[in-house]
Amino acid sequence: MDDITAKSTHETNGSFTNANDLDTLSLAFSLQHIDYIDIGQQEQLIAAIQRWPLLSELMQE
Amino acid sequence: MAIIGLQGIRGGTGTTSITAALAWALQQLEESVLVVDASSDNMLRLFFDIPINRSEGWARATLDNQHWQQSAWRYTPSLDILPFGSLSDSEKKSLFYESALCNKFNEYLTVLKDSQRYKWILVDLPTLSPAVTTAWSEQMDHLINVAHPDGNCHIRLCRQLLDSQNYLLVNGLQVGSKLQNDIYQVWCHTQQTIIPVAFHEDEAMAESMAMKKPLGEYSPHALVAEEVMTLANWCLINLADQRL
Numbered sequence: 001m002d003d004i005t006a007k008s009t010h011e012t013n014g015s016f017t018n019a020n021d022l023d024t025l026s027l028a029f030s031l032q033h034i035d036y037i038d039i040g041q042q043e044q045l046i047a048a049i050q051r052w053p054l055l056s057e058l059m060q061e
Numbered sequence: 062m063a064i065i066g067l068q069g070i071r072g073g074t075g076t077t078s079i080t081a082a083l084a085w086a087l088q089q090l091e092e093s094v095l096v097v098d099a100s101s102d103n104m105l106r107l108f109f110d111i112p113i114n115r116s117e118g119w120a121r122a123t124l125d126n127q128h129w130q131q132s133a134w135r136y137t138p139s140l141d142i143l144p145f146g147s148l149s150d151s152e153k154k155s156l157f158y159e160s161a162l163c164n165k166f167n168e169y170l171t172v173l174k175d176s177q178r179y180k181w182i183l184v185d186l187p188t189l190s191p192a193v194t195t196a197w198s199e200q201m202d203h204l205i206n207v208a209h210p211d212g213n214c215h216i217r218l219c220r221q222l223l224d225s226q227n228y229l230l231v232n233g234l235q236v237g238s239k240l241q242n243d244i245y246q247v248w249c250h251t252q253q254t255i256i257p258v259a260f261h262e263d264e265a266m267a268e269s270m271a272m273k274k275p276l277g278e279y280s281p282h283a284l285v286a287e288e289v290m291t292l293a294n295w296c297l298i299n300l301a302d303q304r305l
Contacts, residue, residue: 058215
């Protein structure tokens with residue numbers, strides 16, 4: 001248990017891409033790989049692009 | 062040892078300030094560092110308290126047929142500076158057509174590299190004249206491109222695909238700016254070589270030049286100084302692989 005806690009803490013302190021529940025769960029349950037799309041993050045990204053016509057136009061190129 | 066070139070995606074991204082700050086951070090980590098100014102603006106030296114009216118530098122020495130090594134300054138026992146030197150406006154105009162001077166600079170970098178005297182050589186590259194800097198870039202082990210998360214830099218990044226040897230460093234990130242945070246998020250997903258530490262906008266960076274000191278010496282506890290120290294450690298882990 002101590003080992004799991006230590007690993008989780010380390011990972012969530014890393015870059016923001018790792019700072020989500022999925023990574024913590026993967027470590028806690030030793031999941032090797034899940035084909036998972038972070039919908040929350042993807043929605044934020046889409047909203048960011050749609051907010052600004054310049055970003056939208058450049059993404060379409 | 063490693064030769065790292067730092068170059069703005071456009072002018073005004075803070076590349077020279079970052080070069081000086083990174084050099085200081087590396088020498089704080091007990092690394093030996095030489096910073097080299099490859100820009101005819103000749104600004105880098107001002108971060109190291111060199112009097113503004115001193116004209117010495119490698120380009121000045123080359124044009125005057127003097128020894129370029131004698132134009133270097135020692136800032137601390139493990140941090141040396143090689144300024145570009147003061148050139149007249151007409152000398153600057155002819156600079157980019159003067160391939161002899163560019164070739165000489167390539168020679169100097171080779172000499173420095175072969176000497177193995179420094180663990181790190183940081184080269185502040187000018188943004189303009191890719192014809193010149195492309196040749197110089199080939200001498201670099203790694204290139205760090207500095208960008209502000211704004212529309213201008215975003216357009217440039219979309220048009221020029223970064224080489225796998227080129228890293229992208231984000232500077233001047235403003236926490237309260239929705240646009241900047243949106244662009245930064247897009248870059249985190251689309252730029253494969255983005256460095257996982259971004260520099261936040263901090264008055265201490267601007268003040269360091271006015272104080273004629275590298276950031277970490279002037280304001281070691283500023284948030285951005287800590288971010289520069291993180292970058293220095295990242296460099297030690299990721300870019301120092303070619304050291305002997």
